[in-house]
Amino acid sequence: MRVILLGPPGAGKGTQAKGIADAYNIPHISTGDLFRENLKNETPLGMKAKSYMDAGKLVPDELVIDLVEDRIVRDDCKGGYLLDGFPRTVAQAEALDKINEKLGQSIDFAVNIAVPSDILVDRITGRRSCPKCGATYHIKFNPPKAENLCDLDGADLVQRDDDKAETVATRIDVYEKESAPLVDFYGQEGKRIDIDGTQTPAEVAEAIKKALGGDR
Secondary structure, X not given: OEEEXXXXXXXXXXXXXXHHHHHHOOOEEEHHHHHHHHHHOOOHHHXXXXXXXXXXXXXXXXXXXXXXXXXXXXHHHOOOEEEEOOOOOHHHHHHHHHHHHHHOOOOOEEEEEEOOHHHHHHHHHOEEEOOOOOOEEEOOOEOOOXXXXXXXXXXXXXXXXXXXXXXXXXXXXXXXXXXXXXXXXXHHOOOEEEEEOOOOHHHHHHHHHHHOOOOO
């Protein structure tokens, strides 16, 4: 099964990605992990990406597409994969279709986790993390036992810069302009599954499971 995960920042894609990948025994491929892997291993593609990043430039579409193609042709993807963070634009989606056409395969489902903007802002700005152990919390939905202190090591919790109120609106606006058209793209292809992301994570996971046809 080949699945794409769609949804705005704060929709809970990271939480659901692991569940889908585990349920169907397919690799979870995120663009962030792809970049880190290629940079760490100093691959030709990684070094090319680094040259753009070091110059403070965005990595161009062509290179991101090459990174994804390099990953999905590996043996562990023969039974399918879950893409998280790619494609971000219709142009990338069209490029992915061409890659799959070349490989004699296609995307099966595009899971769209939909959440209203006001709820997204509440979710994102309330997130906190431990700088020592990486544990994550939410001041409303998953608060630490002691205010602003990690349950595991007592360290002061921090808020990521891109989770601050002044940047959240911008992140959502960027998604709406660049990535939301993907929802229409995969709807027209007949592959989109809309999931109500305002439910609890467990309810969202169950809804996705039913939409994808249950456990393999």
